[in-house]
Amino acid sequence: MKERKKTLPPKLKLISEQINDAILEARKIRELSIQEEVVQQLDKVNATLEDARKQISRIMSL
Secondary structure, eight states: OOOHHHHSOHHHHHHHHHHHHHHHHHHHHHHHHHHHHHHHHHHHHHHHHHHHHHHHHHHHHO
16 A cells, blocks of 8 residues: 555645645744743843842942
C-alpha cells in the first residue's frame, strides 16, 4: 500500500504543504505573543520593585 502523501494529487499536496506552513507560522506567532506578555509582566514587576525600593529609601531617611 502506498503512503497517503505519495498518493495525493499535486494540487492537494501543495495545499497540504501550505497548510503545514500556516500552522508553523501560527505557532511562531503564538510563541511571540506569549513572549511579549511575559516581557510586559516583567516590566510591571520591575516597576513595582522600583517603587518599593523608593519607598524603603524614604522610610530609611526619616
